[in-house]
Amino acid sequence: MTFGDFVRLSRAYVWVLIGCAILGALLMVAKTTRDPVLYSATSSGLVLVGDATSAAEDLGSSQVAEDKAELYAFLVSKTPVAEQVVEDLGMDVPPAAIAGRFSASVNTDVNALTVTAIGSTPEEARDLANAVVDAVVVVAQEIQTGETSSRGPALTRIVPLEEAQLPGAPFTPDYPRAAIKGALGGLVLAYAVLIARRLIDRRIRNVGHVEEATGSSVLGIIPKEEALGRTHRGVRGDLGRAAESFRQLRTNLRFVDVDNEPRRIVVTSALAGEGKSTVSANIARLVAHAGTPVLLIDADLRRPMIASTFEIDGAVGLTQALAGDVDVRDVIVESGMDNLSLLPAGRIPPNPSELLGSLRMKQFVDDLSADYLVILDAPPLLPVTDAGLLSAFCDGALLVQAAGKTQIEQSQQCRRILDQVGSRLLGVVLNKAPVKGASAIAYGGGYGGYGDYSSFQEEASREADSTASRGRRRKAAKADRGDRGDNPAKPARAEKSDKAGKP
Template sequence: MTFGDFVRLSRAYVWLLIGCTILGSLLMIAKTSREPVLYAANASGFVKVGNATTAGEEQGNAQLAEDKANLYAFLVSKLPVAQLVVDDLGLDVPPEAIAGNFSASVDTSVNALTVTAVSTSPTDARDLANAVIDAVVIYAAQVENGGTTPKGDPLARIVPLEEAALPGAPFTPNYKKGAMQGAAAGLGLCYAVLVGRRLIDRRIRSAKHVEEATGSSVLGIIPKEDALGRGHRGVRGDLGRAAESFRQLRTNLRFVDVDNEPRRIVVTSALAGEGKSTVSSNIARLVAQAGTPVLLIDADLRRPMIASTFEIDGAVGLTQALAGDVDIRDVIVGSGLSNLSLLPAGRIPPNPSELLGSLRMKQFIEDLSHDYLVILDAPPLLPVTDAGLLSAFCDGALLVQAAGKTQIEQSQHCRRILDQVGSRLLGVVLNKAPVKGAAAIAYGGGYGGYGGYGGYKAEYASREAYSTAGKGRRKLTKLGRKS
């Protein structure tokens, strides 16, 4: 993951990150509130050994003072020292109850010892800190004298530097510190989950993923649009933000091979639900709108969609022509749009693969491609073999992949299938690309910029032309007229 990916991830999940930060802070504050109220007092002093009269003695005493200071720091939290403190202050508690409340640190540069005492009372904390300073020297002397208190002044002593003062406020619970720790933990955990999820995600989310998986270029990225999910799949012209993306796809498809322009194109996908029928219907409509005669064939004999999309009568179509019941050109119907003709699937047969892979199907497509740019809406590649059979005798295949749904391995398998049948992959269409939210980070913030074009006059003209396409065709059929 690059720094740019990290920034886009942060922008996409900004509210989730803020929420986790606040939640972590609140949880830590709640935990902190359960901590006891404690006060801490510090007393410090210099550790001094003897009275040196020469520089050599002074150096030796300094080294000994450093050793003594480290010894005192070690003994501060021991039970014997706590017992001496209890006796000195006349406390009615066992030494075990307060031994853990003492800690010490040493500054070896000046042989200074700082003792910290903790208690639930500020007065007790101050008294304990002052008492420990004296108690630790006494106990250290006893240890060095075989367990008895030595007579006379000890060799090493602590010269008071700063007696413990009465603490003004408790050091715990520290709500500010707890809130900051909780916020950092919440933010860090959220980032860990998001980055980990991103790294292990195997779904197609960007053009780079598609190109790495298939070795082919992305001819178009179609944003997710509500109109494309309706029954007419946007063929009435109300494509919204997807309109310009489909025009770009039309342009790119035209320049895939300028010298040998494909005349027979199979539109397929890895699995069902990725939008192949939507893409084939709209690209056929837009190419026809540009002046090229187009024939859109519903070659999905398992789940035909073209008849319902364009609202035509699909009872008779491709299957009857392949069976020899009717002539292929007699079942081609008008769409209501200029230069766009349709060949519905007809009756669903029990053997779709045999029909689509037949020699007659190949001859039909070759014959029709002389008069039309033939676009075949084929079944998905992975569940059935139909699309592979069709693409073998066509000029190439257009592979539709759903952003955030198609797995990288599925995309790779589609490419292998096309290679095995000797088909040419013209390119990939990345469909249902999110325009906002978390997944839009893969496309640099989505397609919000297209909104500024405001309506697309050509699309409205196309919608006007389509207004009577389907229903008018059905009425004419009922009257027995030829379309």
């Protein structure tokens, strides 16, 4: 994980991280409330040895004092010192109970001994700190001479520098420090879980994942947009933030191979629900708006979507043409949009793979590609073989992958299937890219950057499509009047299709 990934992860889960930090702080503060209230007091003194009368004696005394100071610091936390303190202060506690309350440090530059004592009250802490300084000298003398009482003045003494004072506040419980430690612990735990989750995540989340898995470039990144999830899948022109992304996909698709422009393109995905029908419908519409005659074929004979997307009658279509009941050009339906024609799936057959992989299907596609740019909305690659069969005799396949849904292994398997049938992978469309959070940055973000321009274009597109739809409805009304005998000179197309569709 790079530093950029870490920053994006932090931005994506900023509220989770804040929540974990607050929770950690609260838990640590709650735990700290159970700690006893303790006070700390400190006293210090200089360790001196004898009375030096010359420089040589002073140097030797200084070395002895340093050794003694180290000895005193070692003895401070021992039980004999605690026993002496209990005796001096007249305390009614076991010496072992207070021995652990004492600590000491030595400043060897001046042979200073600093003693710290802990008590349950300010007075107790002060008295213990002062008593330890005196007790440690007595205990050291007893250890060195083996006598319980010295007959003469001690060779070593501690001259007090600062006596212990009453502490103003307890040092524990320390709620601010506990809160900081708890917050840091909560953050560390949250980051550990998030980073581990991201490292074991095998879903496609950025362009690098796609290119590494498929070895092909990403031709377009389509953001999540509410309009694309509706029944008409945005073909009415209300693409919102996805409008400019689809135009970029159209441009990139046009320049995939300038010398050999693809005329027969299969649009497929790894699994259902990744948005292949949405991509195929909108790319067909936008290419048609650019002036290229486009035929969109619903080659998904298991779950056809084109008829409902464009609101046309899909009862008669590709299935009947492949069965030889009608001529394929007779079941091509005008979409009501300039340069865009549709070939619905027709009746759902019991053997879709055999029909789509037949020689007749290849002949249909070859014949129609002479007049149209043929785009086939094919079934997913992994569950069934239909898309592999279609892509074998087409110019290439456009693979749609859903960001945050498609697994890397699934993407790799799609590429293997296309290679096995000798198909060309034109590129990948990364669909449903998030527009918020850390992932939005990874996918480029800024989909609203051309908001005004895209809104203007989409408004014009919707107006054109609405006008075309009104014209289509007027044509349908005329045909309906012809069915009723109002215009016998023009037979209705729908009646012809129904008769042709009968076995």
